[in-house]
Amino acid sequence: MKGYFDYASGCPVDERVLEAMLPYFKIPGNPSSVHSQGYQAREAIEKARESVAELIEAEPNEIIFTSGATESNNLALIGFALRNKDKGRHIITSKIEHMSILNPCKFLQKNGFEISYVPVDKDGIVDLSFIENSIREDTILISIQHANNEIGTIQPIEEIKEISGNIPLHVDATASLGKIEVDIQTLKADLVTLSSNDIYGPRGVGALFVRKGVKLHPLILGGGQERGLRSGTENVAGIVGFGVAAEITKKEYKEESERLKRFRDRIIENVLKIENSYLNGHRERRLPNNVNVRFSYIEGESLVLSLDMEGIQASTGSACSSKTLQPSHVLTAIGLKHEEAHGSLLITLGRYNTEDDVNKLIEVLPSAVERLRMMSPLYRRR
Amino acid sequence: MYSEKLFEHFRNPRNVGEIENPDGVGTVGNPVCGDLMTFMIKVKDDVIEDIKFKTFGCGAAIATSSIATEMAKGKKIEEALKISKKVVADALGGLPPQKMHCSNLASDALRMAITDYLRKTNQIERIKELGLEKELKILEGEETEEHEETSEVEEFLND
Ligand code: FES
Numbered sequence: 001m002k003g004y005f006d007y008a009s010g011c012p013v014d015e016r017v018l019e020a021m022l023p024y025f026k027i028p029g030n031p032s033s034v035h036s037q038g039y040q041a042r043e044a045i046e047k048a049r050e051s052v053a054e055l056i057e058a059e060p061n062e063i064i065f066t067s068g069a070t071e072s073n074n075l076a077l078i079g080f081a082l083r084n085k086d087k088g089r090h091i092i093t094s095k096i097e098h099m100s101i102l103n104p105c106k107f108l109q110k111n112g113f114e115i116s117y118v119p120v121d122k123d124g125i126v127d128l129s130f131i132e133n134s135i136r137e138d139t140i141l142i143s144i145q146h147a148n149n150e151i152g153t154i155q156p157i158e159e160i161k162e163i164s165g166n167i168p169l170h171v172d173a174t175a176s177l178g179k180i181e182v183d184i185q186t187l188k189a190d191l192v193t194l195s196s197n198d199i200y201g202p203r204g205v206g207a208l209f210v211r212k213g214v215k216l217h218p219l220i221l222g223g224g225q226e227r228g229l230r231s232g233t234e235n236v237a238g239i240v241g242f243g244v245a246a247e248i249t250k251k252e253y254k255e256e257s258e259r260l261k262r263f264r265d266r267i268i269e270n271v272l273k274i275e276n277s278y279l280n281g282h283r284e285r286r287l288p289n290n291v292n293v294r295f296s297y298i299e300g301e302s303l304v305l306s307l308d309m310e311g312i313q314a315s316t317g318s319a320c321s322s323k324t325l326q327p328s329h330v331l332t333a334i335g336l337k338h339e340e341a342h343g344s345l346l347i348t349l350g351r352y353n354t355e356d357d358v359n360k361l362i363e364v365l366p367s368a369v370e371r372l373r374m375m376s377p378l379y380r381r382r
Numbered sequence: 383m384y385s386e387k388l389f390e391h392f393r394n395p396r397n398v399g400e401i402e403n404p405d406g407v408g409t410v411g412n413p414v415c416g417d418l419m420t421f422m423i424k425v426k427d428d429v430i431e432d433i434k435f436k437t438f439g440c441g442a443a444i445a446t447s448s449i450a451t452e453m454a455k456g457k458k459i460e461e462a463l464k465i466s467k468k469v470v471a472d473a474l475g476g477l478p479p480q481k482m483h484c485s486n487l488a489s490d491a492l493r494m495a496i497t498d499y500l501r502k503t504n505q506i507e508r509i510k511e512l513g514l515e516k517e518l519k520i521l522e523g524e525e526t527e528e529h530e531e532t533s534e535v536e537e538f539l540n541d
Contacts, residue, residue: 318440377438
């Protein structure tokens with residue numbers, strides 16, 4: 001994993017997590033079975049539920065396990081809308097949410113709901129007065145991410161809660177969990193999306209915090225597992241892994257974030273020495289592991305490939321690297337022009353990054369940028 | 383997603399740069415993702431003696447520029463015009479479907495540079511013979527560039 005700076009795209013599973021999971025691949029019991037093997041599986045799930053709940057200061061029975069953040073976001077949006085449509089059909093969200101929020105919103109729009117999309121400023125902070133002005137009598141839900149996975153900007157969730165009063169609030173904490181404090185008591189959210197892989201747990205597992213009293217319609221119907229909100233035989237080993245990952249995170253995240261923050265600041269400082277380079281996202285209100293920069297005159301995909309040749313893995317929001325050949329909607333929302341979004345580079349740090357990695361990155365980046373600039377018809381050397 | 387051959391050209395692109403006093407220049411923009419490619423040629427006795435490119439775009443765009451210029455160098459004009467997007471893509475061992483438009487760019491830039499040369503040397507008849515009227519119109523600013531795939535992609539994106 002040397003030189004890996006793409007933790008926002010995927011995290012390796014922590015060895016300790018993997019070890020804890022292994023026995024559960026061998027237990028044959030279905031958690032719903034009455035016999036001892038089934039009981040063992042059930043116990044393990046409930047223990048994991050406690051660990052995940054503890055991480056965010058919630059009650060265990062407020063945690064619903066899902067197949068990941070995407071499903072949690074779908075359940076929070078569509079599940080909530082279906083169940084509460086009698087109260088109203090208006091939902092507020094932001095323009096820089098993850099696609100697993102924006103696409104469910106699109107779906108709801110096609111099915112009789114109205115969505116207001118809150119704009120953000122040039123640093124990616126949501127416009128609070130827009131939220132205030134958008135609230136209507138029939139607003140049933142507000143969904144705003146805790147922090148952005150691309151530009152790292154942290155949203156003022158508490159202020160949003162103050163503005164919105166008792167309108168239910170969903171917070172997608174996928175990017176923030178394990179990086180900054182995610183505490184239900186301070187966030188005062190009613191629904192919170194959590195992902196396992198983002199805290200070094202296995203993929204294919206996530207959770208939705210559902211505050212007591214909040215009603216949802218399940219999206220997956222069947223045997224009634226997870227209090228009827230998510231049917232299907234539980235992914236026992238995965239859930240156990242998520243639980244252990246949550247325990248480790250609870251213990252270690254503060255120290256880890258401090259360490260990554262120092263790396264982050266060193267990278268930002270050095271990268272911005274390259275001429276015509278700019279930081280995307282807020283300088284201070286930013287995830288400790290996120291660096292998003294852009295370089296004029298060059299394109300991000302070719303920069304990512306160039307860095308990969310040097311043993312550094314990163315990511316970009318350039319149109320050329322997306323399936324739709326559109327630039328990242330987040331970069332567009334913070335006001336970047338197409339060609340500005342083109343030269344973006346996303347560096348996300350994680351548990352296994354070392355000082356050496358950071359030194360290497362700082363060393364190879366300037367020449368990679370320079371090499372591409374020499375090839376660019378837009379670049380004129382002074 | 384990319385072939386070894388493509389990576390090789392991306393790593394060591396041939397013919398990067400500019401030519402002083404070129405005989406023909408072709409610049410095309412990519413309407414799909416917004417990239418830019420410039421080809422410059424030097425022609426002697428109807429042969430492309432030298433060719434250079436500059437590209438602002440993805441890895442595939444840089445590699446296709448490199449291989450297209452490599453293939454065109456030393457060729458007679460008529461032969462060079464046979465370097466179509468398919469020829470370019472095949473030479474790189476194929477391209478992922480969403481990257482095919484990048485190879486268009488390289489063959490278009492080459493055609494434009496050739497047309498520019500023919501225009502500057504008053505070979506208007508040959509432009510017609512070689513089927514380069516569209517390129518001529520673009521060069522003279524009567525028409526903005528058009529790419530066959532544009533509408534298709536736009537339809538997809540706007541869906
Ligand atoms: S130049 Fe943009 S995708 Fe190839």
